[in-house]
Amino acid sequence: MLTFYYVPNTCALASHIALEEAGADYTGIRMSFADEDQKNPDYLAINPKARVPALVTERGVLTETPAILLYICQLHPAAGMASLDDPFELARVQAFNSYLCSTVHVAHAHRMRGHRWASDPAAIADMQANVPRAVGECFRLIENDMFAGPWVMGEACTISDFYLFTLTQWLAGDGVDIATLPKIRDHHERLARRPSVVAALAEELG
Amino acid sequence: MLTFYYVPNTCALASHIALEEAGADYTGIRMSFADEDQKNPDYLAINPKARVPALVTERGVLTETPAILLYICQLHPAAGMASLDDPFELARVQAFNSYLCSTVHVAHAHRMRGHRWASDPAAIADMQANVPRAVGECFRLIENDMFAGPWVMGEACTISDFYLFTLTQWLAGDGVDIATLPKIRDHHERLARRPSVVAALAEELG
Numbered sequence: 296m297l298t299f300y301y302v303p304n305t306c307a308l309a310s311h312i313a314l315e316e317a318g319a320d321y322t323g324i325r326m327s328f329a330d331e332d333q334k335n336p337d338y339l340a341i342n343p344k345a346r347v348p349a350l351v352t353e354r355g356v357l358t359e360t361p362a363i364l365l366y367i368c369q370l371h372p373a374a375g376m377a378s379l380d381d382p383f384e385l386a387r388v389q390a391f392n393s394y395l396c397s398t399v400h401v402a403h404a405h406r407m408r409g410h411r412w413a414s415d416p417a418a419i420a421d422m423q424a425n426v427p428r429a430v431g432e433c434f435r436l437i438e439n440d441m442f443a444g445p446w447v448m449g450e451a452c453t454i455s456d457f458y459l460f461t462l463t464q465w466l467a468g469d470g471v472d473i474a475t476l477p478k479i480r481d482h483h484e485r486l487a488r489r490p491s492v493v494a495a496l497a498e499e500l501g
Numbered sequence: 502m503l504t505f506y507y508v509p510n511t512c513a514l515a516s517h518i519a520l521e522e523a524g525a526d527y528t529g530i531r532m533s534f535a536d537e538d539q540k541n542p543d544y545l546a547i548n549p550k551a552r553v554p555a556l557v558t559e560r561g562v563l564t565e566t567p568a569i570l571l572y573i574c575q576l577h578p579a580a581g582m583a584s585l586d587d588p589f590e591l592a593r594v595q596a597f598n599s600y601l602c603s604t605v606h607v608a609h610a611h612r613m614r615g616h617r618w619a620s621d622p623a624a625i626a627d628m629q630a631n632v633p634r635a636v637g638e639c640f641r642l643i644e645n646d647m648f649a650g651p652w653v654m655g656e657a658c659t660i661s662d663f664y665l666f667t668l669t670q671w672l673a674g675d676g677v678d679i680a681t682l683p684k685i686r687d688h689h690e691r692l693a694r695r696p697s698v699v700a701a702l703a704e705e706l707g
Contacts, residue, residue: 355589355593366588390564390565422619
């Protein structure tokens, strides 16, 4: 049994979709940033980083989306969510997911988490004004150079698709017009109809 | 045969150390940000992200430090640089490496790459002024909550150690006093004497 801590509309959605796709035995625990649940001492004992997602397993706690996604794949190899027996293909998945966490998510985070890196309100406002440019550059690179099609990695739907779908959800709020990204728009529309995505969103927003 | 593209004093050092530790058959290609080698069309054909590291394999190009590190482990399992047969332990390694790439490296990057997220020179200067705080918070979390000891993951030296060593190299420039981080200082001193680290630094700086 796994326990999955998440906040709706965060990167935790990617892992939530993977849990659904795998048919994993898990309990979802919804938290709220508005209520500052992530700073509750009980949660800090689970994840001292005060962030989501966190996945509590029988062996201990796992954090960070790329790690949780890989772990779910390895627990449920039959779900076929990554090429676990091909180191090169697995590294392609990990490279894409690393780009999402270290560059794309970070570009987005400057809209609402600028205080992590600046203290002057004018600087934080300038960061916010640059989010459409910074996020847009990332997504154009994905659209033009990284997206193999029909799925991110090519013929197989993988954890990278669930992670990309999750960050694509933020584009409108980040001031990037998805109509300028036709492959990513089509990808997002296809995934929005996938049963695992429907189920994860229903649990998060229900 | 692998070809490894790097710039000295960047996060590429982590993968460089892993290649040495594994005794991998590779050729290192030193590049220069000062000469803008990363924007050369020949390099952009290898890595359109215009960043390092990049590892050219017989099957194609891999980028992003966490992915390259895992790939080197999988090519050289006898080197014992990660618990490849234990999904939970492997996920712990990937979680730590994801934290380094998505949070620690990003906090550091605001010192010299502020233009990625801001345009006003005053905002970029404010980001730079906040780097000692932001990087310091990350390293205190590692020191107090994440470092199992004697190595990052516990009893075994893994790719997470090489990656942490690499980012620890930047602490002085980031205005963080390593003397306030005794576990990390001891870890850095031990690794600085390890043959693979000595060899990688000698090639990068020689």
